[in-house]
Each structure stands twice: as structure tokens, then as C-alpha cells.
Amino acid sequence: MAKLAGKIAVITGGNSGMGLATAKRFVAEGAYVFITGRRQSELDAAVKEIGRNVTGVQGDVAKMADLDRLYATVKREKGRIDILFANAGVGETTPLGSISEEHFDKIFDINVKGVLFTVQKALPLFADGGSIILNASVAASSGVAGFSVYSASKAAVRSFARCWTSDLKQRKIRVNAISPGPIETPIFDTMGLTADQIAEFKKSFVNTVPLGRIGESEEIASAALFLASDDSSYITGIELFVDGGLAQV
Numbered sequence: 233m234a235k236l237a238g239k240i241a242v243i244t245g246g247n248s249g250m251g252l253a254t255a256k257r258f259v260a261e262g263a264y265v266f267i268t269g270r271r272q273s274e275l276d277a278a279v280k281e282i283g284r285n286v287t288g289v290q291g292d293v294a295k296m297a298d299l300d301r302l303y304a305t306v307k308r309e310k311g312r313i314d315i316l317f318a319n320a321g322v323g324e325t326t327p328l329g330s331i332s333e334e335h336f337d338k339i340f341d342i343n344v345k346g347v348l349f350t351v352q353k354a355l356p357l358f359a360d361g362g363s364i365i366l367n368a369s370v371a372a373s374s375g376v377a378g379f380s381v382y383s384a385s386k387a388a389v390r391s392f393a394r395c396w397t398s399d400l401k402q403r404k405i406r407v408n409a410i411s412p413g414p415i416e417t418p419i420f421d422t423m424g425l426t427a428d429q430i431a432e433f434k435k436s437f438v439n440t441v442p443l444g445r446i447g448e449s450e451e452i453a454s455a456a457l458f459l460a461s462d463d464s465s466y467i468t469g470i471e472l473f474v475d476g477g478l479a480q481v
Contacts, residue, residue, distance in 0.1 A: 234262030235461040240310045242266045242302070244293050244350055245320030247278040249417030250367065253449035254317055254456045259285045261457060263315065266306050268293070293320045293346030299353045306357060313357045315460045318350045319367040321385075325378040336381055343385035347392060361404045363460045366393050367452075368409040368471065370479040386411075390471055397469035406468035408459045413437070413475025415447040442477030 241258050245251040246267025255265045255278070264285045269275035272290045279288040289305050291298030306313060322342045326335050351364060358364075371379055372386040393409040400407060414437040434446055455474045458464050473479055 234260075235457060235463065236315070237262035239263040239314040239460075240266075240306070240312055241315035241317065241460070242268075242306060242313055242354065243317040243319055244268045244346075246317075247271070247274045247288070250412065250415060250449045250452040250456075251317070251319040252278050252281070253453040254319065255282055255286065257450070257453040257457050258315070258460065259283075261461070263460075264310060266302070266310075268298075268302055268320065292342075293318075293350050294341040296349060296353075299349055303353055303357060311357070312359050313354055314359050314362045315365070316351065316354050316358070316362075317365045317367070317456055317460070318347045319365075320346060320350070321367060321369075323369075323371075323379075323382050326381065327378045328380055331381060339381045339385050343382070344388045347389055351392075351396065358403075358405060362406075363464075364396065364400075364405060364407045365456055365459050366390075366407070366409045368393070368411045370411050370413045370473065370475045372411065373479045393471065394469055401468075406459075406464070408464070408468060409471045410452060410455050410459070411471050411473045411475065411479070412452055413441060413447055413473070413478040415449060415452060415474075417449055437478070440478060441475070442481055445476065447474065447476055 236258055241263045243251050243255050246255045247269030255267050258265050266287050268289050268291050270292050275288040275290055279286050289302045291302055366389050368389040369386040371383040372390050390409050393407050396407040452474055455472055
């Protein structure tokens with residue numbers, strides 16, 4: 233039997249990378265999925281690629297009106313949420329001494345404020361006993377030069393998973409965080425690096441990952457499926473590292 237048969241899922245940032253791979257996996261396992269993305273053309277392409285049991289809602293998680301429109305659509309079409317993957321995020325490198333207010337606001341607006349209100353605004357529609365999954369990062373547990381703002385934002389996400397586990401325990405809603413290591417996704421192209429710098433950045437990761445490679449989005453999707461399904465029915469408040477061992481040894 234499909235692991236998510238009859239479930240209603242919302243995935244932010246579902247138009248590419250880890251979010252898109254997870255949306256495909258959830259649909260394959262029987263869920264109906266709502267995905268978001270900031271760029272309509274990419275969102276439309278993702279909906280076409282998924283092919284069935286999916287609705288795309290254009291929006292930016294840092295904008296409250298966009299989140300309201302997302303959940304109004306979910307309420308109108310399905311009436312409830314069983315699974316939420318708060319996946320949308322952004323990463324940019326800026327070393328201490330060059331950090332601007334604009335850089336800080338952009339990272340925290342999307343990665344922290346966006347995650348907070350993605351979850352909070354979903355709660356009136358959330359089914360008791362549901363599953364909330366937050367996309368954190370190994371960066372929250374490491375000290376990589378140039379990533380202080382990004383790392384701090386992901387540490388906040390990890391803290392959210394702990395606190396919200398306590399906040400939502402009466403409703404039996406499980407809250408867990410996935411912390412990916414280096415994953416082959418379009419996020420590398422948003423970091424403000426040149427192609428050569430990206431290649432060098434990936435190489436530096438490979439050299440420190442015990443499994444000796446960059447991860448794939450589908451491997452994050454497998455972890456998200458585990459946390460979304462009854463396979464993890466006695467798991468809440470955890471940080472599940474999907475990092476090839478990077479932060480573990």
C-alpha cells in the first residue's frame with residue numbers, strides 16, 4: 233500500500249531541487265501535493281513534470297499575503313493539511329566584515345520568518361496527528377567561513393523543530409528537521425559565486441564527506457517520506473542528518 237495514500241501535503245519551494253523531488257515522491261506514494269515557487273514559469277514546469285495530483289500556487293514565503301493565498305487555495309480545494317514540508321530557503325555567502333543589512337534581512341526573511349509563518353498559518357488547517365518537516369542544514373552545526381548569517385538562520389530552524397514539538401504535542405503533530413549536507417540542487421547558482429568558485433566549493437565538500445560525493449535531491453525526498461509517513465510515528469523533535477556523514481565524524 234502507498235505510504236501516503238489519501239494524504240494532503242504542502243511543500244514550499246516545490247518547483248525545483250529537493251522540494252520538487254519530494255513532491256514527486258509524495259505523489260508516487262499516494263498524496264495530493266500543493267507546491268509553491270516564486271517564479272511562475274518554473275512552477276508551471278514543475279506541475280507539468282509531476283503530472284498529476286498537484287496544484288501549484290505562486291508565492292514567496294517571506295510575504296504574508298502569499299502564504300494566506302496558498303492556504304486559502306488549500307482550504308478551498310482540499311480542506312485540510314496532513315503533511316507540511318517547509319523547504320523553501322536561500323543561501324548566500326558573505327564574510328564577516330562585509331555583511332550588509334540587506335543580506336541579513338534577505339536570509340532571515342526567507343529562512344526564518346518564512347518558515348515560522350509557513351507553519352503557523354498552516355495550523356488551522358492541520359489535521360491532528362500530522363507531520364511537519366523543516367528543512368535545516370548541516371551549516372547549523374558547523375562554522376564555515378562566509379556562512380555565518382545562513383548558518384544562524386538554519387540554527388533557528390533547528391530550534392523551531394524542538395520548540396514546536398512541545399507546542400503541538402497535545403495535537404500529536406510531529407515536528408522534525410532534515411539537515412542536508414551538500415546536495416546537487418540549483419541553490420548553488422543563487423550563492424553569488426562564479427562557475428569556477430562553485431566547482432571549487434563542491435570539490436571542497438566532497439573532500440570532507442565520508443561517502444565521498446555530493447548528495448542527490450532524491451535522497452532528501454526519501455528522508456522526507458520517512459518523516460511524513462507512519463514509518464516515523466514515534467519520532468518527533470529530531471534532526472535527521474542526510475549529509476554523507478559530513479557533520480557526524
